[in-house]
Amino acid sequence: MIEVTEIKVALDDGVDEHAFLEAALKDVCSMLQVSQGDILDAQLYRTSVDARKKRDVHFTVTIRFELASSGAEEEAIGRVAEKARRRVRIIEPRTTTFPQPLGARGATTDRPIVVGAGCAGLFAALTLAEAGLEPLLIERGDDAERRGEAVRRFNETGVLDPESNIQFGLGGAGTFSDGKLNTGTKNPDHRLILETLAAAGAPRDILWDAKPHIGSDILPSVVTAIIARIRACGGEVRFRTKLLDIERSDSGAVVGVTVMSDEREERLATRHLILACGHSARDIFEMLQRRNFTLARKTFAMGARIEHLQEAIDRAQYGPAAGHPALGAAPYKLVSHAPNGRSLFTFCMCPGGEVVAAASEEGGVVTNGASLHARAGRNANAALLVNVTPKDLPGDDVLAGIKLQRECEQAAFQLGGGDYRAPAQLVGDFLIGIPSTSGAGVIPTYPRGVTWTAIGLVLPAYVSDTMRLGLPELARHLKGFDDEEAVITGVETRSSAPITVVRDKSCHAEHAPGLYPCGEGAGYAGGIMSAATDGIRCARALIDDLTA
Known part of the structure; x- marks a missing residue:
């Protein structure tokens, strides 16, 4: 089987599986000097968006296929120009199956x-x-x-x-x-x-x-x-x-x-x-x-959800191509290493999604994120997290991380008003250290409603301080990430187990x-x-x- 990688496909040709294959096979036939009829069992193996150049956003595609024989495959690869040789190889796919009845x-x-x-x-x-x-x-x-x-x-x-x-x-x-x-x-x-x-x-x-x-x-x-x-x-x-x-x-x-x-x-x-x-x-x-x-004990993470307008994220990621139907809502994944020695990172980013009410214990507020398949919602959201290490926890109780999670969730419940509303703050207010009293351009999606306040009141100081230090750095990687009208909603405590x-x-x-x-x-x-x-x-x- 032959695998060909880094096939450039225009956005207009990325409509569906058939269109991807048709566009990719044109490039492959030219590269290997074969006709489309020589290619057997062509499979679309991988597609990704290449948005490194905002004026040339396109798909990069990998396909796999067979020719009539292994000899024919070796001959075809031998005809590939030297500059393209690294993109073509013969493979033996690794596959696994469920066990047969014992x-x-x-x-x-x-x-x-x-x-x-x-x-x-x-x-x-x-x-x-x-x-x-x-x-x-x-x-x-x-x-x-x-x-x-x-x-x-x-x-x-x-x-x-x-x-x-x-x-x-x-x-x-x-x-x-x-x-x-x-x-x-x-x-x-x-x-x-x-x-x-x-x-x-x-x-x-x-x-x-x-x-x-x-x-x-x-x-x-x-x-x-x-x-x-x-x-x-x-x-x-x-x-x-x-x-x-x-x-x-x-x-x-x-x-x-x-x-x-x-x-x-x-x-x-x-x-x-x-x-x-x-x-x-x-x-x-x-x-x-x-x-x-x-x-x-193990390292886990805590923080809050951050919400932006999805169209702003689309523009930042895709430039003039934002809104093209083949692209859909843009995702992101960001990390910043703060001067205090800790890191701030995004997790479980939900394009066109909503912040969800994820409590599982009475008297605690927990946030998470979700998207429908179409990802057509007005906002983008992601967890904005800071690692909590075993050394951050007091004493020697192996369940101290759970105790910290619960304390933050219960504090968020009280600060939100006691009926599972979530505390929320505008990014602009958060960065200068003042409580928020109302929202602005980004309407929170948390379904129980939010109470405008200061999110740092329900998180350990080292978490909120790292969030404040890292947000401007994340904005250098994704323009507008520190938009003052973006919303932070908390708390996010369940990204992983603390044990x-x-x-x-x-x-x-x-x-x-x-x-x-x-x-x-x-x-x-x-x-x-x-x-x-x-x-x-x-x-x-x-x-x-x-x-x-």
Whole structure:
């Protein structure tokens, strides 16, 4: 198979998959001196926007295809001009698949249990189900439809369901997000994950877009389809079922769990437990601490959401090409290293999206971001975060990071007015250190409403100071980022877990055979793709144990 990279495609030719391929194949045929009829099974592999020159914004495309034989491919590459040779190569694609049914090799007296139906738990359960192990997947929150109703009710009334909300329920925190699937790492399982999501109803362009996304309007049906696939393979899925305790033998090995559903406790025997509980399952972390599982503090991040007009971001990123229908809403990813030795960075940027009310505990305000697939909203938003290291935390309590998160969330609740309104401040006021009394050109999208105040009152001083130092530097990378009418809404505390459930290289929890800590909540992922990848990794480790 031949791969050709860095094919320049005009914006007008980037309408859809067919148009991309047609435009790219013209360049490839000229480069390799072959006819289009010689090219077999051409696949659009990657597309990205090149906006380095604002007067020449275009797509850069990679395609893969075959010729009649390996000899024909080598001959064609030999005809490529020297200056273009680095863009062409023969490849053997690395692919992975879900395991085939294990049959007698995977026989066990009790079935594996997966806790949490976020991305990690879903893909762990799916991998086990495809292997014929008939896993039980439990999720404390609701299925997609009921969860959506709970979120809408909270947005409209302020009545929070602590078990089913933007953090808990089918799909985890990722379901009510932008659904970004890009990742900074390379792993053969990424293609398997993307193909699984596409087969479940995600847009096909996630297979080739360099910055793929699904959107919070499509994600619920996608994760619902994955649940149906798990059940079709023999797995069982229980919603509104909460993990209360993990039972261990004298040697420390997992032998069972206690769960609660319909206000009834139940013991379930298992020797294989994948714990994919998500970064907001604080009660589980507290239970793990009580039961002497090995936990460790880890660096996490806190800050707030920043909102700009999306059209301003489009102009800053794309110049005169802003608004072209092939481009859509412009994203960004920024980092600044402040003179105080800390860094300020953006995270989970949501083009054309909204700031969402992401509380999972009563009496606390939490913000996050989300976009529909079309990304057609008026505002752009992103988390504006500063790292919090273990050294920043007092004492030696491994859960001190959770305590700090909770304190900031509760302070934001009080400052917002006590009904889940969020504290907000104009960037111009924030930079000069005065409270805001009203909004300006950017209308906040947080659904419960905002209270104009000073955001620094609910964050550690080192966080707000770093935000204030770093914002002008970020504006040097993206013009207008420090616009005085932009809005900061807080607090953003749940970008990652502040602890790690310590495990070894084979995914086993330290001193706890049979427990596989997994995903964001255990400290081993940081987004949809990395969480799904870790779910597959832990499921394979479990399978290896059964077949050893």
